[in-house]
Amino acid sequence: MTLGKQDRKAVRGSLVYFTGNPFNQDVGECLLYEKDGILVTEDGKIHDVGPADRILPTLDDDLDITCYPDSLIMPGFIDTHTHYVQMEIMASFGNQLIDWLTEYTFVAEQKFSDRAYADKIADNFCDQLLRNGTTTASVFCATYPGSVDALFGQAAKRNMRMIAGKVMMDRNAPAALLDNAEDSYEQSRALIEKWHGTGRASYAITPRFAPTSSEAQLEAAGRLKKQYPAVYVQSHISENIAEIDWVKRLFPDCRDYLDVYDRFGLLGERTILAHGIHLTDAECQRLSDSGTALSHCPTSNLFLGSGLLDIGRMTQGDRPVKCGLGTDIGAGTSFSLLQTMGEAYKVSQLAGAHPLTAARAFYLATLGGATALNMADKVGSFRKGLEADFIILDVKATDLMAQRTAHAESIEEILFILMIMGDDRAIRATYIAGQCLYENSC
Ligand code: GUN
Ligand code: ZN
Numbered sequence: 001m002t003l004g005k006q007d008r009k010a011v012r013g014s015l016v017y018f019t020g021n022p023f024n025q026d027v028g029e030c031l032l033y034e035k036d037g038i039l040v041t042e043d044g045k046i047h048d049v050g051p052a053d054r055i056l057p058t059l060d061d062d063l064d065i066t067c068y069p070d071s072l073i074m075p076g077f078i079d080t081h082t083h084y085v086q087m088e089i090m091a092s093f094g095n096q097l098i099d100w101l102t103e104y105t106f107v108a109e110q111k112f113s114d115r116a117y118a119d120k121i122a123d124n125f126c127d128q129l130l131r132n133g134t135t136t137a138s139v140f141c142a143t144y145p146g147s148v149d150a151l152f153g154q155a156a157k158r159n160m161r162m163i164a165g166k167v168m169m170d171r172n173a174p175a176a177l178l179d180n181a182e183d184s185y186e187q188s189r190a191l192i193e194k195w196h197g198t199g200r201a202s203y204a205i206t207p208r209f210a211p212t213s214s215e216a217q218l219e220a221a222g223r224l225k226k227q228y229p230a231v232y233v234q235s236h237i238s239e240n241i242a243e244i245d246w247v248k249r250l251f252p253d254c255r256d257y258l259d260v261y262d263r264f265g266l267l268g269e270r271t272i273l274a275h276g277i278h279l280t281d282a283e284c285q286r287l288s289d290s291g292t293a294l295s296h297c298p299t300s301n302l303f304l305g306s307g308l309l310d311i312g313r314m315t316q317g318d319r320p321v322k323c324g325l326g327t328d329i330g331a332g333t334s335f336s337l338l339q340t341m342g343e344a345y346k347v348s349q350l351a352g353a354h355p356l357t358a359a360r361a362f363y364l365a366t367l368g369g370a371t372a373l374n375m376a377d378k379v380g381s382f383r384k385g386l387e388a389d390f391i392i393l394d395v396k397a398t399d400l401m402a403q404r405t406a407h408a409e410s411i412e413e414i415l416f417i418l419m420i421m422g423d424d425r426a427i428r429a430t431y432i433a434g435q436c437l438y439e440n441s442c
Helices: 052-058 084-089 097-113 115-131 145-157 181-195 215-227 241-250 257-263 281-290 298-303 311-315 337-351 358-365 367-372 399-406 411-421
Strands: 008-018 031-042 045-051 065-075 077-083 134-140 161-165 201-207 232-237 271-275 293-296 323-325 390-394 427-432 435-439
Touching: 008 358, 008 367, 008 390, 008 411, 031 052, 031 065, 031 411, 045 052, 065 427, 077 084, 077 271, 077 293, 077 323, 077 337, 077 367, 084 097, 084 115, 084 134, 097 115, 097 145, 097 241, 115 134, 115 145, 115 427, 115 435, 134 232, 134 427, 145 161, 145 181, 145 201, 161 181, 161 232, 181 201, 181 215, 201 215, 215 257, 232 257, 241 257, 257 271, 257 281, 293 311, 293 367, 298 337, 311 323, 311 337, 323 337, 323 358, 323 367, 337 358, 337 411, 358 367, 358 411, 399 411
Parallel strands: 008 065, 077 134, 134 161, 161 201, 201 232, 232 271, 271 293, 293 323
Antiparallel strands: 008 031, 031 045, 065 390, 390 427, 427 435
């Protein structure tokens, strides 16, 4: 008996996935829709994908096929920016970024010096990801190394592909949260050695944002990146006007906000910066040239009154920036990438010349997110050899959605209904590496 044969599974339903980028290609060329399709997985990877009538004759008679009528089978959602340590301050009233950080965030994150508390929240966080159809996330932990062990531990239990890192911050926050340049270097280095490449874990060097790191700490972060070029870098940029003014005062010699990170060698194909609402054209050009990705976090940007990102300005034209979507919990207001797509659509209505199409939104949440995280060779689409992280979306999750989808005329219309009306109720099941880890019992 071969292990591969033992671990083979098949799901049947309507397949929807991207093979290219609808921001610079015709949708018809890059959005694949197979009304009656089958996805075959083996040992956690995709073994075959295509129309049922081609695949059925290739399957052993005794193979169980799980059927999902009225459902879409799609690659798992990818959340390119979030903070597990801020789950408990979601929906905290009244302030914009700097005051919100001081009043709520820096207080909440101190609790993560307690490992048992970190374990409990990390466990809950991973469950929330699964119930919302998110199979991979890029996550900020707290300054305490134990908070990173807690998250990677819970992700490993579920075999989830996860990027995470210890926040580096050595100024402009309460003393209990601060590290210093050398300690943050040593702690991050030890965490890289422990976690990067262990199972499905990837480490991200995580300077919180320019105002909370000294030059010495940014230099230490750059030194780490040079020593470990395969690890990620994640931070925040140009989210709020007062924040940008502050960065100008703190780094008077830098050309602009992005230049702070650039000078310390922190840009590149494995760097993800959240927000970027107020970036200049020169900064966008540099993001594009360096391959640095941006995480668009619309629910957070609306909640904190930070501004409206023009996603079209970022993704199109002659200096495209790789973009994904981020929930940015706890400034973000939902774990659901469906709701995040819906808010991205509304922001695009207010910010740009072209409303965000459903195809582009779902691209950002799947293959676009994987591309932003430099892991499109592992997740984000369906083809033989990719990891079998996928979700089942129920297009009739609520009575209202059932009524509305009943007269939808195209797959793009159904996707649009899902992103405007859908939330965790529309996630029927979430599969990690071929295993069903979440099922919506309703
Ligand atoms: N900028 C620096 N830290 C944070 C954070 O925790 N959340 C958000 N939204 N922006 C930040
Ligand atoms: Zn954030």
